[in-house]
Amino acid sequence: MPPAPADFDPPLLDTPDGPIRLRTSDAPRVSVIIPTYGQDDFTLRCLASIAAYPPIAAIEVIVMDDAYPKRQDPSFLQARVAGARIVRNAGNLGFLRTCNAAAELARGEYLFFLNNDTQLRPGAIDALADLLLARPDIGMTGSKLVYPNGLLQEAGGIIWQDATGWNFGRNQDPGRPEYNYRRPVDYISGAAIMIRRDLFETLGGFDTDFSPAYYEDTDLAFRVRAGGFGVVYEPRSVVVHYEGMSHGTDLASGVKAHQLVNAKLMRTRWAEVLDRSHFAGAADLVRAYDQARDRKIILVIDHYVPEPDRDAGSRTIMGVLRSLVGSGWVVKFWPQNRAYSPVYTPVLQDMGIEVLDHRRPDDLGAWLAQRGDALDCVLVSRPSVAMELLPPLLAHRRARLCFYGHDLHFERMHREAMLTGDAGQMRAAEEMKQIERRMWRAFDTSIYLSQEEVDTARKLEPERDFRAVVPYGFADFTHRDRVTPGSTILFVAGFAHPPNEDAALFLVNDVMPLVLAQRPDARLLLVGSQPSPAVRALASAVVTVTGWVSDAQLDEYYGASRATVVPLRFGAGVKGKVVEALRQGVPLTVTPIGAEGIDGLPDILPISRTARDIADDLLRMLNDDAAWLARSHAQTRFAQARFSDEAVRRSVIAALEP
Template sequence: MRKILGWTLTGQLPAQLRQRRGAIQARWEFMEASLLLRLGLRRALRHQLGLPPAVTTPDPATISLPTSETPLLSVIIPTYGQVPHTLRCLATLASHPPSRPYEVLVVDDASGDPHVPELRQVRGIRLTERSKNLGFLRSCNAAAAEARGDYIFLLNNDTEVMPGALDALLDTFASHRQAGLVGARLLYPDGWLQEAGGIIWNDGSAWNYGNRDDPRKPQYSYLREADYISGAAIMIPTSLWRELGGFDEHYLPAYCEDSDLAFRLRAAGRTVLYQPEATIIHDEGVSHGTDTSKGIKAYQLSNSEKLRQRWAETFARDHLPVGQRVMRARDRAPRRRITLVIDNNVPERDRDAGSRTMVAFMEALIASGRVVKFWPLNGLALPGYTRELQQKGIEVLYGPWSGRFPRWIAANGAEIDEVLVSRPHVAAGTLALLRQHTEAAIVFYGHDLHHARFQRELEATGNASLQAEATRLLAEERRAWLDADLSLYPSEEEARAVRELEPGARVRAIVPYALPELDRPDPVPEGRQDLLFVAGFGHSPNEDAALWLARDILPAILAAQPATRLTLAGSNPTPAVQALASRNIEVTGFVSDEELARRYASARVIVCPLRYGAGVKMKVVEALHQGVPLVTTTVGAQGLDGLDQTVDVVDRADDFAAAVLRLLTDDREWKLRSEAEARFIRGRFSAQAMETELSCAFEQAAQFSRRKATQAQSRTPIPRA
């Protein structure tokens, strides 16, 4: 029998799921797991993972690898006979090669297998048939000495290379400069997980993490550090390999040399990373069998003891007891802080300002050394956006595998050190559970004063029905301010408003955006003539601004400058906004970051004619960052103290049009405004400033949380003996 998804597979479902089978109300997070179990599963999972069918042994003459004489990557495949396995491995490599130049070295270690010469029919490989057996470890070292690429990829011959695997490993080195070794996600031929990186415990024993579990689970799907990666599929810079002397001959002839290499790399200041997007099928046990009492496999036990003795101090200092606190063990976080971030959904960084802030917050938390877990309250993974977070090293806890939040926080709350909760309705749905299941410090980020936004919309539109919603939101925000250990807002103006509304609230301002330094020449007005308004138009303040701009401001501008064009660029344009499209108005819908950069580079004036809303506006900050002169309103300038000394801040339609016309026609004024904006924005919205302020905020929240816990204990009656 075998454990799968925590249940023993006996040919039937556990009683609890059998009772629910066929019930429409069955909890959806179990549906796929129970289906797979009913199917018995073997080939079903591999198919559902979208992996190619297993290859049959091909004719060697049909395999052709487009290798290079000047490779970036050297693929090294050590063999000891087993030609059919080697041919299948080479066939998958030929089908799914890297996009960069590569070479393939196949090295047979004097196996005496009469079929080895057949490999010479494979086009594109460098085949070495050793006359003397060196053993696995020395054979790998000798082959690596002949590698011509900048990177070495050691690949067992009993493997299948899946699409994109090698590029994913190479890309990881490009995005993580400290990476010393990157390893693949290993699957069994039936699709079940073999290893998502390895864990070594404080007694030196090891786990192939996730063995025989579903590889799609969130805990196996994000880039992270690992104690070691099994050597069946590992990549390392060639220069680093040679600097360390390759595998250490202390572990001759084989076993534990890969674990030792990982520890030596860390001792040299490099990281060992597990890359889930590099999938390799590994038919474990083909090379040396599974019986540790005989043959080369017998060295697994003796070499494990060698590893334990060599790294005993490190194991005792940096590793956890066997099987305990697995979340921390898999993240190499026995002493790092684990921060849980909760928002309504996976942030769509290029679609709205709130999403961009949440991504920047998580990047800042990672930069500060924290481990970040992200829970989308709607339970959904968004294609592309979820992967972006996972590749940053963030575990995204989506269904069906993560279950529901109450169950997850009950099981894992003890390991959470800090929580960042985004938006009032998310706080309303989670704060009570957080207080019940974790002692973590809780920080609430409001984005803006939601009730104030509705109040200003009521004032601007006269829609009295908004009053009830504004009242409800204020009550929701008050609860969050009082229940959280600390509340954050994008400006001191909003923080002051919170203190006035709720004097007992603990609140501070935080840098809401982290903008990179732009490596470009200073912008010039020549060649620019268009107006640009960037916004997510599904948000009612932005829709109202676009309508007011087109109806009451643009006509006066066109009367003086008929050739002027206005671009409304951004996601989710409503029917009313789409209807504005005309000869002088372009409505783009969603645009990529690259396209938006092009629009900024050609715009003469950025306009932000908001009549209501709340908080610091990303569209305003981004315009200042681009150095393109801006015209906005009092609402648009909210939270940016002193902005009215740098840009035109006007609230009447005719004043707005006049300010735009000055910038359309006066090059000297345009340049002065552009330079003033650069001075205003410099240093205010940097990644370093955000990281520092977030760390200070969490420390402040933790201090209050500890003080509150101490006070609660002092009020607890001492039980009688």
């Protein structure tokens, strides 16, 4: 008996009473291949699920009957299903050969092999097809398999050195973080796998040495990898599988008996690969499920999941995460607030990062006790986060500990106190200085975004290890060949941050009157997330306060602006808004605080110290087309030479290495 059904949303389908109408195409991207041998109820429910949740991708559906002796006439399914190609083998070929025969009939770019004892959940086909379309380096992908009772059947498979297999996550909660990020796997169950048709044909299909079934999917995955392609588990694709209905569960009889025989064949054929790249057994499960025998594993901790379109700190952390993934590291991310973000968490999971939020209920100490021995490095972001989580990190210390400071917080706070004359703020700055020094002494390495900050910290703690990284990187840079018309001035910032709020007030109250005196047509855009009440109150006929905008909208604002400005009066570290303006090629006016940490910037543009200086430089950019073009080109060249994705990656990996 199959397990009792769970409360799926939408619910699992019963055997349909009426006809099933599939939305198929004569020019399919995906060929859905369903081998059958009896079990009409399961087949009909499988087909009904495809009809109920039709993919966006164009599909064809091939139902291949392996000469089931109790029904020799295909009209039974043909009368109940419209849109499928119902084909019957002339004689019984067995599961594996039936799949190969169906593949020869397929016309799609991708082949989706689907057991008949399955039901698709919404989006299952598109998730796999979209991945293959986006990632030409991936040859085969497959679904998360769940039981009808809602428990997990498999989140990708592990093969040990003796060629025995492990269904990762079996009978666990499929919602847990470790089962919900995209990752390379040893194999994916053939119950729901998608492979490029040309690759399948090049490899000769499933190897008939494994006939009639078992290990053919595992051997195929190994051959895909040997051919230079990835085999990747895609958790967005969810398929309910009534395991055992296709071949039974008795290892001593029937088709299932071939499982043990074919395991020996697998071990013999792939002995060198298994011995070199695989683990002996479950004692190494933590590294095995990430294929981490020769890869480093890092735990990255920050206050919440990065929101790179909302704040500069998130942008720098995303740069770190991309650098790690791009360098082949296995990345785990621990948000201090333990919150799952429906917008930002899936972005990390699609990058291949396990996000350890509230879906995994244990605290950091418990997680480290279970998994910490597998870590090579821990990177903790921000002093407040490091202070709170330092005790469990030290209690379970096995890995190298790195502190990512973002900026010298005490320096920023001290500058604000000097500007405002606030004695309480000055005391808070001194307290933060002691906290940061304590972090430097506790961690193996402390990382900052400029050499200038590293030098300052090293003077305070000369015995500690400090390293600088390139904080921002881009894949493309804007080369502007024509002057942008108009008189729009753009200031981009997250306005909940006190330095940015102060800069906006200073810009509107002190600088803009000087600009408007000579260019009454000038207009100011304050663009960025979380504008404070004081910033919102600046809105007028001259000043527009937008609030949060998407990256696409931000690009439009840059493209429509004549000048950019970063009028910071206090702060610390390299400013993302400055680097972004350089990369966009929109002439930048900047203060000494805004320019801080960017070596060579004064060589390409003036540093404006006073309101008068800022206004004069903005007016020059509004009035002088030749100066505008010269600065635009200089900025783009400067950014391209210093702030590429590759520059970030190299600096991050160098900072984390012992």
